[in-house]
Amino acid sequence: MSYVTEVKKKIKNNNKNETEFLQAVDEVLDSLHPLIEKNENYYKREAILERLTEPDRQIKFRVQWLDDDGQVQVNTGYRVQFNNVLGPYKGGLRLRDNVNIGIIKFLGFEQIFKNALTGLPIGGAKGGSDFDPKGKSDREILSFCKAFMSELYKYIGPDIDVPAGDIGVGAREIGYLFGQYKRLTSSHQSILTGKGLTFGGSLARTEATGYGLLYLTNAMLKTHGLSLENQRIVISGSGNVAIYAAEKAQQLGAKVIAMSDSTGYIRDDNGLDLQTVKNIKEIERGRIAEYVITHPEALYKEGKDIWSIPCEVALPCATQNELTLVDAKQLVSNGVKAVAEGANMPTTLEATHYLQKNEVLFAPGKAANAGGVAVSALEMSQNAERMSWSFEKVDKALQEIMEDIFSKISESAARFKQYDNYVFGANVAAFEKVIEAMIAQGI
Missing domain, CATH: 3.40.50.720 (NAD(P)-binding Rossmann-like Domain)
Structure with a gap:
C-alpha cells in the first residue's frame, strides 16, 4: 500500500461523516501522488501527510444569545486552527445554518494552500457557526456576534490568529465582532480583517x-x-x-x-x-x-x-x-x-x-479566489504600519499577487510535465512551501 493510500485510509476512518473535508483531502493527496512517490520513505518517516492533514487544534464552543422575543437561543461556534508554519493563522468566519465541523475543516485545510500561494506570511484556519443571519434583525445579529466573540477572543490575536469575513459575515458582522473584542480586551489590535474604513479597514477589500x-x-x-x-x-x-x-x-x-x-x-x-x-x-x-x-x-x-x-x-x-x-x-x-x-x-x-x-x-479555488485573503494580509500590513493605502496601490498589489500565483502554479505543473494542470500545480507549489517550513521548524 502506498503512503498516500495509507494516509487517506487513516483519515477516512478518523473523520467519518465529514464529507467536504474528506473530498478536499482526496483532491490534494491524489494530485500530489507524483511528488510524494519520488521521496516516499522520507515523507513517511517524517509523517508529513499526517501532520499536514491533522489540524493544530479544533475549538468548539456554545454561543448563547437573546432574540427579539426575549428567547435564549443556542448555536455552536467553531475555530479550526490548521497550520501556522508560515505565519499567524488566517481564515474567514462563516455564518450559515449548514455549518459543521467537516465544512470548517475542509475550508481550513484549503486555506493552508491558498495562503501559501499568496507568498504572504500567513497560516491556514477557518471558523464560524450554524447561526444564519438571514431574516435576523440587526439587534439579533449584534447579540449573536457579541456572544460569539466572547468565546472566540480567548484564542485569537494579531500574532496568533486573525479571522476575516466569509459567507454570512460582511462589514456589519465584522464591525460587531471587532467592537466586542475591543470591549473585552481594551485594545485596538489588528485581530480581524474586512473592517470598516473608519477603523482600520483596507480599500479594495470588498472587491x-x-x-x-x-x-x-x-x-x-x-x-x-x-x-x-x-x-x-x-x-x-x-x-x-x-x-x-x-x-x-x-x-x-x-x-x-x-x-x-x-x-x-x-x-x-x-x-x-x-x-x-x-x-x-x-x-x-x-x-x-x-x-x-x-x-x-x-x-x-x-x-x-x-x-x-x-x-x-x-x-x-x-x-x-x-x-x-x-x-x-x-x-x-x-x-x-x-x-x-x-x-x-x-x-x-x-x-x-x-x-x-x-x-x-x-x-482551482485555492489559487483563483486567493485575492480576498491576499488583501486581508495587506490590511494587516497597513494596520501594523498605522497607515491607509490608496485603492490604486492595493489593487496593483492584488494584481501582482494573482499574476504571480498563476506563474507559480504554471511553473510547478510544467516541472512535473503536467502542463496546464493547474490543480496539480497549485497543490505542489503550496505543498512544497509549507513542507519546507514545517521541516525547518522541527517537530
Whole structure:
C-alpha cells in the first residue's frame, strides 16, 4: 500500500461523516501522488501527510444569545486552527445554518494552500457557526456576534490568529465582532480583517476576491493566446465575489450574460446591467428574479441549471459542489474555454477531471479566489504600519499577487510535465512551501 493510500485510509476512518473535508483531502493527496512517490520513505518517516492533514487544534464552543422575543437561543461556534508554519493563522468566519465541523475543516485545510500561494506570511484556519443571519434583525445579529466573540477572543490575536469575513459575515458582522473584542480586551489590535474604513479597514477589500479571480483568469487565458475581450461569461452567485468578478470582467472587455442566487438565475444576452444587480443584492437585499422587472428583455428561470447557458468562460462563485459532472458535460458541449473557481471547491472531483480531460483551462479555488485573503494580509500590513493605502496601490498589489500565483502554479505543473494542470500545480507549489517550513521548524 502506498503512503498516500495509507494516509487517506487513516483519515477516512478518523473523520467519518465529514464529507467536504474528506473530498478536499482526496483532491490534494491524489494530485500530489507524483511528488510524494519520488521521496516516499522520507515523507513517511517524517509523517508529513499526517501532520499536514491533522489540524493544530479544533475549538468548539456554545454561543448563547437573546432574540427579539426575549428567547435564549443556542448555536455552536467553531475555530479550526490548521497550520501556522508560515505565519499567524488566517481564515474567514462563516455564518450559515449548514455549518459543521467537516465544512470548517475542509475550508481550513484549503486555506493552508491558498495562503501559501499568496507568498504572504500567513497560516491556514477557518471558523464560524450554524447561526444564519438571514431574516435576523440587526439587534439579533449584534447579540449573536457579541456572544460569539466572547468565546472566540480567548484564542485569537494579531500574532496568533486573525479571522476575516466569509459567507454570512460582511462589514456589519465584522464591525460587531471587532467592537466586542475591543470591549473585552481594551485594545485596538489588528485581530480581524474586512473592517470598516473608519477603523482600520483596507480599500479594495470588498472587491478583492472577485477582482483577483479575473486577474488570474486573464493571466491564464493570455498564456494560451486567448483574451477576455468580447467573451461571454456566466457567473453563479450574486454575492460579493460574483458581483465584483462581474465588474472586473466587464472592465476587461468581457460580456457577463448570467448570474444566479439560491432561487434561480437571470440571463441577458446583451450583457447584464451590473448596477441593477448591485441595487437588488447590496442595497435592497432582494432576489435576482427582480432584475427582469426593469429589464424585461432578460430571462429569469428558477433552478440550478445556469451551466446550460453557452459561454466561453464559467466562474462558479456560489458554494461547494455546485458544478457537477452533468454541468461539466453541458459546458464542454457548448464550447467553454475556461473555468475558474471563485468559491471554495464549487466543482466536484468528477467534473474537474472531465473538464481537464476535455482540455478546458481550469483554475482551482485555492489559487483563483486567493485575492480576498491576499488583501486581508495587506490590511494587516497597513494596520501594523498605522497607515491607509490608496485603492490604486492595493489593487496593483492584488494584481501582482494573482499574476504571480498563476506563474507559480504554471511553473510547478510544467516541472512535473503536467502542463496546464493547474490543480496539480497549485497543490505542489503550496505543498512544497509549507513542507519546507514545517521541516525547518522541527517537530
